[in-house]
Amino acid sequence: MKADVLIVGGGLMGFSTALHLAMRDTRCIVLDKDSPGRHASGVNAGGLRQLNRHPAEIPLSVVAAGMWHHISDLVDADCDTRFPGQVRVAENETDLQSLEKRAALLRSLGYQHEEMIGPDELYRLVPALAPHCTGALICRSDGYGRPFHALDAFRCKARALGVHYRSDTRVDGVVQEGDEWRVNTVQGEFRASVLVNCAGAWANHIAAMLGEPVPLKPGAPMIMVTERLPHFIDPVLGAAGRKLSFKQMQNGTLLIGGAHMAELDLVQECTEINWHKLALSARSVMTLFPQLKDVRIVRSWAGLEAFMPDNIPVIGASVTASNAYHAFGFSAHGFQLSPVVGRILSQLILDGTSELPIDSFRIDRFADNRS
Amino acid sequence: MKQHYRLAVIGAGPAGLAAATTAAEQGVEVAVFDEQAAPGGQIYRAMESIPQHRARQLGDEYQRGRELVSAFRASGAKYFPETQVWSLNARREIGLLQQGQARAVTADQILIASGAIERPVPFPGWTLPGVMNAGAGQILFKAHGIVPDDGVVLAGSGPLLLLLAWQYLHAGVGVKALLDVTPMMNHLYALPRLPRALLAGHYLTKGLRYKRDLKRAGISTLHNVRGLRAQGKETLQAVSFLHNGREQSLETAALLVHFGVIPHAQLSRVAGCRHVWDDSQLCWQPHLDEWGRTSIDGILIAGDGGGIGGARTAEHSGRVAAFQALYALGALDRTARQRLARIDRKWMREESHIRPFLEAFFRISDDMLQVADDDTLVCRCEEVSAGQIRTAVADGHRDSNQVKFLTRCGMGLCQGRQCGEAVSHIVAAASGQAIQDIGHYRERPPVNPLTLGQLAGLHSEQTE
Amino acid sequence: MFKRLDNSAHNRVNVTINGQPVQVPEGETVAAAVLTHGLPYTRTTPESGAPRAPFCLMGVCFECLMVIDGKANQRACMTQVREGMHIECQQGVGEPLP
Numbered sequence: 001m002k003a004d005v006l007i008v009g010g011g012l013m014g015f016s017t018a019l020h021l022a023m024r025d026t027r028c029i030v031l032d033k034d035s036p037g038r039h040a041s042g043v044n045a046g047g048l049r050q051l052n053r054h055p056a057e058i059p060l061s062v063v064a065a066g067m068w069h070h071i072s073d074l075v076d077a078d079c080d081t082r083f084p085g086q087v088r089v090a091e092n093e094t095d096l097q098s099l100e101k102r103a104a105l106l107r108s109l110g111y112q113h114e115e116m117i118g119p120d121e122l123y124r125l126v127p128a129l130a131p132h133c134t135g136a137l138i139c140r141s142d143g144y145g146r147p148f149h150a151l152d153a154f155r156c157k158a159r160a161l162g163v164h165y166r167s168d169t170r171v172d173g174v175v176q177e178g179d180e181w182r183v184n185t186v187q188g189e190f191r192a193s194v195l196v197n198c199a200g201a202w203a204n205h206i207a208a209m210l211g212e213p214v215p216l217k218p219g220a221p222m223i224m225v226t227e228r229l230p231h232f233i234d235p236v237l238g239a240a241g242r243k244l245s246f247k248q249m250q251n252g253t254l255l256i257g258g259a260h261m262a263e264l265d266l267v268q269e270c271t272e273i274n275w276h277k278l279a280l281s282a283r284s285v286m287t288l289f290p291q292l293k294d295v296r297i298v299r300s301w302a303g304l305e306a307f308m309p310d311n312i313p314v315i316g317a318s319v320t321a322s323n324a325y326h327a328f329g330f331s332a333h334g335f336q337l338s339p340v341v342g343r344i345l346s347q348l349i350l351d352g353t354s355e356l357p358i359d360s361f362r363i364d365r366f367a368d369n370r371s
Numbered sequence: 372m373k374q375h376y377r378l379a380v381i382g383a384g385p386a387g388l389a390a391a392t393t394a395a396e397q398g399v400e401v402a403v404f405d406e407q408a409a410p411g412g413q414i415y416r417a418m419e420s421i422p423q424h425r426a427r428q429l430g431d432e433y434q435r436g437r438e439l440v441s442a443f444r445a446s447g448a449k450y451f452p453e454t455q456v457w458s459l460n461a462r463r464e465i466g467l468l469q470q471g472q473a474r475a476v477t478a479d480q481i482l483i484a485s486g487a488i489e490r491p492v493p494f495p496g497w498t499l500p501g502v503m504n505a506g507a508g509q510i511l512f513k514a515h516g517i518v519p520d521d522g523v524v525l526a527g528s529g530p531l532l533l534l535l536a537w538q539y540l541h542a543g544v545g546v547k548a549l550l551d552v553t554p555m556m557n558h559l560y561a562l563p564r565l566p567r568a569l570l571a572g573h574y575l576t577k578g579l580r581y582k583r584d585l586k587r588a589g590i591s592t593l594h595n596v597r598g599l600r601a602q603g604k605e606t607l608q609a610v611s612f613l614h615n616g617r618e619q620s621l622e623t624a625a626l627l628v629h630f631g632v633i634p635h636a637q638l639s640r641v642a643g644c645r646h647v648w649d650d651s652q653l654c655w656q657p658h659l660d661e662w663g664r665t666s667i668d669g670i671l672i673a674g675d676g677g678g679i680g681g682a683r684t685a686e687h688s689g690r691v692a693a694f695q696a697l698y699a700l701g702a703l704d705r706t707a708r709q710r711l712a713r714i715d716r717k718w719m720r721e722e723s724h725i726r727p728f729l730e731a732f733f734r735i736s737d738d739m740l741q742v743a744d745d746d747t748l749v750c751r752c753e754e755v756s757a758g759q760i761r762t763a764v765a766d767g768h769r770d771s772n773q774v775k776f777l778t779r780c781g782m783g784l785c786q787g788r789q790c791g792e793a794v795s796h797i798v799a800a801a802s803g804q805a806i807q808d809i810g811h812y813r814e815r816p817p818v819n820p821l822t823l824g825q826l827a828g829l830h831s832e833q834t835e
Numbered sequence: 836m837f838k839r840l841d842n843s844a845h846n847r848v849n850v851t852i853n854g855q856p857v858q859v860p861e862g863e864t865v866a867a868a869v870l871t872h873g874l875p876y877t878r879t880t881p882e883s884g885a886p887r888a889p890f891c892l893m894g895v896c897f898e899c900l901m902v903i904d905g906k907a908n909q910r911a912c913m914t915q916v917r918e919g920m921h922i923e924c925q926q927g928v929g930e931p932l933p
Binding site for chain 3 (some may be wrong): 491499516
């Protein structure tokens with residue numbers, strides 16, 4: 001099977017790229033070793049967050065936010081998105097100072113989307129919060145969506161525009177012959193002019209095949225979901241001094257994350273919840289919302305994410321091969337960026353440049369380029 | 372409760388009781404964790420508190436539990452009732468909840484003996500108040516001496532249904548009808564397995580005796596019933612069905628249904644044990660060797676949780692697994708393990724002769740398993756219908772987990788216990804795949820309720 | 836719909852069911868108590884408001900959720916009655932938190 005562009009990885013980055021290419025009449029095929037959105041894309045916490053991003057990500061994140069606010073225009077579905085804002089609360093003077101520093105940095109960079117609020121405004125927005133918080137940093141246009149539904153919407157729209165997709169098709173090797181890539185998989189050979197690596201926690205396998213391995217570390221951040229509760233909080237909540245992400249979904253369940261890692265066996269692709277660490281998340285929740293002590297945890301899980309040492313992704317052209325591109329390593333905060341990353345890759349592939357600055361994400365930025 | 376035990380047994384039904392008693396009698400310290408307040412599991416529920424006359428109404432088999440329970444009480448095994456297990460992993464860490472306190476305990480050998488649940492088979496109207504499992508009727512009767520007030524209709528297929536009808540008869544409960552959905556074809560299908568079943572003939576004669584007693588009492592039994600439907604506005608008012616080509620209806624406010632039993636595999640799945648589809652028993656079972664060992668080192672399974680065999684087999688398999696655990700702990704050598712387990716293994720072989728026949732005879736029709744009616748709710752918790760599942764499949768979602776992610780089927784409080792099997796059947800049929808390839812939901816802990824407050828207070832040595 | 840075969844002197848405890856004072860034999864589960872009391876349903880579902888009642892009585896179906904002593908989502912079949920217990924039907928997800 002031959003296409004213009006072959007994309008390895010059927011998650012959000014892969015389908016977003018395929019969609020944007022298909023919108024410009026490019027024939028694409030997406031291959032995934034499992035089913036669509038099986039890993040990070042399907043099971044993340046769904047945060048649509050500009051707040052507290054690495055400065056290099058901010059220009060992308062701001063554009064992505066605009067895309068999420070009108071996501072039906074892109075994928076004919078609203079992906080259950082909601083935008084009640086996100087707050088990062090300060091519980092003491094140290095927290096407050098670090099948030100204020102952050103706010104000043106953003107202003108100096110020319111951005112308005114992060115603002116400091118005092119306790120009056122904070123408790124107006126989050127009346128359920130425990131009374132000891134002293135203020136917060138807020139991004140009012142932030143929110144959340146449902147990752148698997150978003151993935152499904154991207155996949156269906158891409159399919160409608162002619163993108164081909166294969167599940168259970170692990171890539172075992174890639175060879176470039178002239179201006180053609182020959183991709184060997186467990187389901188046979190595929191060919192394309194351009195190769196794109198969106199392989200998530202396995203992206204380093206592909207990068208290594210291209211001779212440019214990177215220090216990618218797979219990790220599995222743990223999330224818990226609770227039983228349904230009456231609605232009591234609007235914004236998504238984080239805390240300056242804790243690892244915590246906390247939100248109440250439309251159906252009333254609470255989604256609690258916080259970057260505590262599960263035990264991970266990448267080869268078996270299985271994760272094991274570390275309860276002692278998850279207990280720390282529970283304790284954070286108890287400090288900020290003690291009234292939730294009798295709320296039942298229904299399920300916990302940990303999705304496989306790709307972490308880069310500097311916590312920002314790899315986006316851009318291969319430096320070792322022509323007609324090859326990368327978008328991976330989103331370090332557990334890629335969901336929000338996915339629409340714009342697809343657009344950037346389509347621009348790189350079709351126009352040779354991206355309209356947004358991506359130099360900070362180049363693949364050869366790591367000291368000795370070894371994993 | 373200690374931090375660590377050499378042997379931990381989860382479940383105090385026949386398998387768990389027999390295993391723990393065996394281990395304790397051999398001098399090995401064993402802890403038994405069970406969620407009920409008294410030993411016996413479901414089959415021997417209320418064994419220690421039930422009044423004699425009621426015990427007699429339950430039949431001879433029930434009385435066997437008395438010996439098991441007293442031997443257990445005398446054995447010296449450490450017993451922790453009202454203790455829920457919410458997590459188990461391959462490192463043999465057990466998450467427990469006792470009196471509102473969450474704990475993590477480890478063990479060198481763990482025996483999962485959490486038994487079986489009734490096979491949930493969705494049918495139109497099954498979520499109406501007034502429709503319950505036959506096992507629920509038995510629990511009310513055993514534990515509390517409570518029975519249906521106004522007459523009851525029993526429907527489904529399987530020995531348990533017949534047993535309940537017989538128990539109700541002897542308790543003076545008015546059984547309006549027994550609607551047997553066993554397909555006529557099963558008689559033919561089961562015939563080749565009859566010769567072997569005769570080797571465990573006492574089961575057959577018992578079943579025939581129950582049927583005879585019901586007939587003599589004038590209880591109407593309709594065979595080859597199809598199109599079962601529970602009807603009512605907000606509660607059950609009637610049951611309709613097809614019999615001999617005619618649509619019929621019975622007024623009733625209580626319908627007890629039974630479609631066989633399947634392993635309660637929540638814990639074995641969450642621990643990561645390998646499971647395989649057994650097409651004769653029509654269920655997923657943990658893959659076990661002859662000693663009860665799972666695919667995870669140090670985790671064993673005995674009783675119905677490892678494959679349906681009934682209460683007697685559960686006892687024997689509990690003892691066999693205990694001998695294996697003792698051998699693994701170095702308390703027995705190989706020869707001793709062989710010698711001590713010989714009789715139980717022999718009994719297990721004898722008991723097994725009836726199974727193929729029963730499984731074939733009481734096999735539920737594909738029609739029922741695949742939930743033909745689109746409007747019937749498959750996921751009770753999240754209210755997802757069979758039609759919605761089939762639509763998801765048509766849209767490219769080809770296994771249980773993808774369907775779950777899309778529809779929320781299986782994401783409710785029961786975490787797929789009531790819908791998982793049906794979803795496997797429906798997705799397999801709708802996508803033209805073998806059920807083994809469809810798989811089952813991935814289980815994630817906690818498998819029993821655990822609150823944020825309880826987790827926050829997790830008590831163990833390791834807190835950072 | 837359900838009745839006790841033996842109504843003779845048990846130790847009984849005083850509970851309320853939907854505000855109504857009721858005496859229940861010690862050792863009964865809340866599910867058994869409310870079924871015998873004749874409640875037509877024990878909860879309504881969050882999605883559609885459909886009435887539901889206990890189904891499996893062994894803790895694996897989570898249908899029998901009721902508000903017990905002010906706490907929602909309690910499995911009635913896994914809870915034993917206690918003196919002074921307040922038992923209520925649960926409507927949807929229950930009442931807002933304090």
